[in-house]
Amino acid sequence: MPDPIELTLRHQMNSRDERNLLDHTVQGIVGSPLDRPEGPLKVRGTATYADEDHPPGTVYGWLVRSTVGKGWVVGLNTSELRAMPGVLAVIRDDRLIRNPAQGQAGKAPYQGPAEVFYKGQPIAVVVAETMEQARDAALAARAQYDDRTDKGVFTPERASYETPPKKQATQGDLDKEMDAAAFRVDLEYTTPTMSHSAMEPHAAVAWWEDGQLKVRGSYQMLKHNVEELADALGISPKKVRILSPYVGGGFGSKLGISHEAVGAAIAAQKVGRPVAIALHRRQVYETTMRRSESRQRVRLACDRDGQLTAVGHEAWVSNLPGERFSEPVTQATPFTYRGENRLIGHHVGRLNITAAGSMRAPGEAIGVPVTEAALDELAEAAGLCPVELRLRNIPDKDPTTGKPYSGNRLADCLRRGAESFGWADRPQPGTRRDGEWLIGMGMTSAIRVNMLENSAARVTLAADGTALVETDMTDIGTGSYAILTQIAAEVLGLPMDRVTTMLGDSDLPASSGSGGSFGAASAGSSVMLAAQAVRDRLAERMGCDPGELTLKDGTAIAGNRQRQIVDLLAGDSLQGTGEIEPGTTSQDHRQACWGAQFAEVAVSSVTGEVQVRRLSAVFATGRILNPKTARSQCIGGMIFGIGQALHEEVMTDPRDGGFVNRDLAEYHIPANLDVPHIDVEFLDDRDPYANPMQAKGIGELACCGTAGAIVNAIANATGKRFHHFPVTLDKVLAKLD
Amino acid sequence: MRPFTYTRAATPAEAIGSAARIIAGGTNLLDLMKHQVETPDRLCDVNHVGLDRVERDGDGLRIGALVRNSDLAADDAVRTDWPLLSRAILAGASGQIRNRATTGGNLMQRTRCYYFYDIDAPCNKREPGSGCAAIGGRTRLHAILGASDQCIATYPGDMAVALSALDATVEVEGPEGRREIAATAFHRLPGTTPERDTELRPGEMILSVRLPAPLGGRQIYRKVRDRRSYAFALVSVAAAVGMKDGRMETVRLAFGSVAAKPWRAIEAEAMLAGQAPSADLFDRAADVVLAGAQGYGDNDFKIPLLRRTMRAVLAEATQETM
């Protein structure tokens, strides 16, 4: 086969998109609720995840955990373990990592298993012929410690907090306005440590071929993961290839390279065979990542007309010593509502518990429900409908920076949502009953920043008229396979079934990866550009301007001329590479995704149990590429919010920081029966400053607020306020008559 | 999971008196073995010994030890005449687990105490004399009744709570022969020997559970928990109340997840029987149940929760039907 003709199209977002290509293509594939192309594989169990497709001769590794909360490992019963059946190696290697890399780190996290920073930290890897043998040997490991647990800091109350100057902001005089305002609230909230709890436990299979390392793993951002793994091992990134064709859920827990990949790579080097390490569910909880707990103080004040005059939001979060990430709790507070007097505070405490990292919408996921709960209390104080209070406080530009919004549809979402939910029927607090159940309604705005990242993709239109999309982008359930196939098909005028998408191989063009809800926008734009490069060449061959070309069902049309694309190709294959880069539109404009959510709950007046009876949401978040997969992302995010509001909390032991409920039986993610019917509506929207597709993030937006709507509904049902998440029945019980 | 030898028994006799650990559904034992909380060196599989039928036993019922939870809950006689038992079973675990879990195995289910499940933590139940990490630790799941300074774990199951309320007996056989143990006496309070969950002696095997004649009346099992399904109880209440002329004639009351055993409330039952239902009476009965109740911090809420749930269940059970 002859080499393809290579074409390139790069685009940096330095100005608003005027071309709006996807509104000028004619097939309507983009924007249609199409089934996922990989669906048949997933429903038949033939999509392969990390701990599958092992190369021949694979042996098994198991991590050994620290049983102390702080200290040093000074010995291990290595020879005893080595003598156990099937054991091939007991590895204590200085390259082992303390905690997974943070998202987009691109370098190894803290390394060295000798110093223990938290209970459960991996301190060694045992390798054996079988998984059963490796597990037993790892559980038989007995380390000697220089135990400094008594010096550990395990609770936020005992932590000392850093106050990074760059993360503080003030405007006007908050204290003065709080004293002067007609209505005010000054509230303190807490949110607990939470866990991503993706269904696929972290796993990696590593093997070396001629000095090259190959890893099948479950990761979200391959270009960064390759760098992180190479750095951890002290080898060139060129020698590392990571394969993550299917990722069984991430939610941020698989952003960075983790223990299983580093451990398996070192072990494979040592034993000279492929090594598989699949984390046990308990290890996923205690050694990967958590969402930081938070304490938040919210001060709000408004005048007699319900105009916000003061907005104060301070957050105290935590992480391990030396970790740079800290949950950006206040991220949406500077730009969401009016208020001349504003104070943002951010404080980071150092704790000896499992590393904190990004979990679905880091920042807004726990910041927005809290500020929205406080707004609910302010509305009550001011005697205003909560929807009305919000409507009166939507600024016409970013109130902190003065920059214009790239688009702000919050008011539309609030109005439409209130109408379709039947918000007007909201009862007076504590007045509606259904038998023993107290019924209430609550609402929230949903806000999440919108981002674009560097991303590249390759689209090859073969001489036979089929197309191949290639990028190292991952599909963690978000619908990447679907939307990238749709975009290429739409731009090239091909039916879906003539386009194949290959993802999750670090040898393919480097994408943004999955995270921050920027995956669809970034990887999607790069695919669009790559396809556009091919399309432009087809226009040239048709002898027309690209703007005059229509591509449809394998046919090219220009004016009254019509030709088959295959004929235009004339035996050539065209290979477009598309690259998107963020530019000045990210700085010039405040870009965010908007929504409004409404909840109805029932609270048992006997037991304090809370059931969500209805959830409904309206979102305006740019072009919706696939309403079916987008809706699934949204209901998934909203159900995350149910868990956050009602169930989810990692309980730590205050004596050593250990996670006590580190499994799916006791860390309660919502089960099917916890979830009611959910309504999701998307407003027709475009954001020309976001990217050439005019699409924005979805998956995170949906969980930025839900828990606030639910606690506001609980307040409406019971007439009582709850400031500590999750609102478990014991907390409700304490306030019931 | 430590290495073990596996044998499959063809008859109960092959399992009785054996030093091997009996495995039936395996839904709890294998869970514990993977964590090395349980480390048997021999397993005897009793899934093929029979004992898998529900049979009439006079006015009562004899339930084979190997009858699966889902079969028992769906048994026509149980559904109709002992609905409390169906309700309790259906409140537990998941469809998948109920399909494997057996009547005998469910009785042998061990506590969910976080520290019992953690071989790196001291636990008198798992390792006598090592201490109790739960005391002073996290105790959301733990006991408020009948605990000791050695152990504050709970029995986490649902089925046994109903069996306790229904005055079932457990038929066991060991090297010294057969005997029957009242369901109310089958599980033990920890005292100074928390490592012994039940009265079963070494070498004994559960053959069946016997239910006496149906109680009739209104039967309610209410399970309160952190998630609506697929979660262990924080408190559960099993009640069977027969009314006559506006008064409670028969009253059976038992509580789950508040003690190391299903907590049958004999004294409160006696107090209620023969009386007309009233909120005040229910409250006084709750006082009797909760006399001596003690919380350990996280689980303090179980005391008011038990009271409120008990009152509501009794109110529902004594409500005149329309």
Add this chain to the structure above:
Amino acid sequence: MEISLTVNGAQHRLRLDDPRVTLLDALRQHLGLTGTKKGCDHGQCGACTVMLDGRRMNACLSLAVMHDGDAITTIEGIGTAEALAPMQAAFIRHDGFQCGYCTPGQIVSATAMLDELRQGWPSQMSADLTAPQFTDDEIRERMSGNLCRCSCYPNIVDAIRDAAEAPA
């Protein structure tokens, strides 16, 4: 030791040197049937749901040696590439999955669950234990042993209802 295991109608002689191998690991590692997933390995998620004689169970909580002579159905035995089972097609149509990891377990579970419902088995949501109805809450309760962190539950309920109402 050697056991005989019939999986999806095909009989396998399986040599097991270690009785510790669970049914789940036997399927995944020894028979290469990786459609059955390991999410928790402790019966807390349902990703490993298979059928034993038509009844759903968690393969992680059973030893392979306990199934000598048994017939197991896994996701690979439900539908074919050419002809998906109605439940599989309904999951695709209703987007009853996102990451897909819990999906085989959900589909096997749902398939067996409908059979349980047809046989009139009650659940905790059955107002009348002797006459359970086919309601959304019944589906939700009966599927609660299959966790989905992508949280496709509403779509899963729609898919199951759709598949149940499809002609057999």
